[in-house]
Amino acid sequence: MIESMQPLNNWDHLNSDEKYVICDSLLQKTKHRNCLLIVENRNLKNKIKNMEFELRTVRDALRVENSKLVQLNEKLRVKTKERLDFLAKEEKLSRNVKTLKSKLNKEQSKLASLEEKMQMASPERTPSRALNQRFGQLMDRLKRRLGRRRNTVHNVCY
Secondary structure (H helix, E strand, O other): OHHHHOOHHHHHHOOHHHHHHHHHHHHHHHHHHHHHHHHHHHHHHHHHHHHHHHHHHHHHHHHHHHHHHHHHHHHHHHHHHHHHHHHHHHHHHHHHHHHHHHHHHHHHHHHHHHHHHHHHHOOOOOHHHHHHHHHHHHHHHHHHHHHHOOOOHHHHHO
8 A cells, every 4th residue: 555655657567456456545535535526516506505695685685775775865855955945935035024124114214204294293283183183174175165066076075
């Protein structure tokens, strides 16, 4: 057997029994290696199948996450548009409020000016009393003018 470990340079000088032992040993080693390779091949095939399954699982999870991302992106787009619309509307309302405030201030100053003029004209009379007197004066003038024409105009005023 020790001889079989050495290189087979002397193959022609070996007898048939020695050749048989060497061949049998090589055959056993080859069978053993073949069995190991078959087992390793089977293990590798199983690993490949497991990795393919994991890959499909990861791809499915990625598809789900991608669809969620698309939905979130769409929601973000809609919310951004709503926010921009809201800000534009708020800006428009703010401008309208400023305009209305300035108009209100102008009207209040006009009203204050008118009240001041009314008080200067007749400080002893109240504004409603002054208006009633002025209205009465106008009605008297109308009656005098219309009194000259006594047709249907007199009835219209009453």
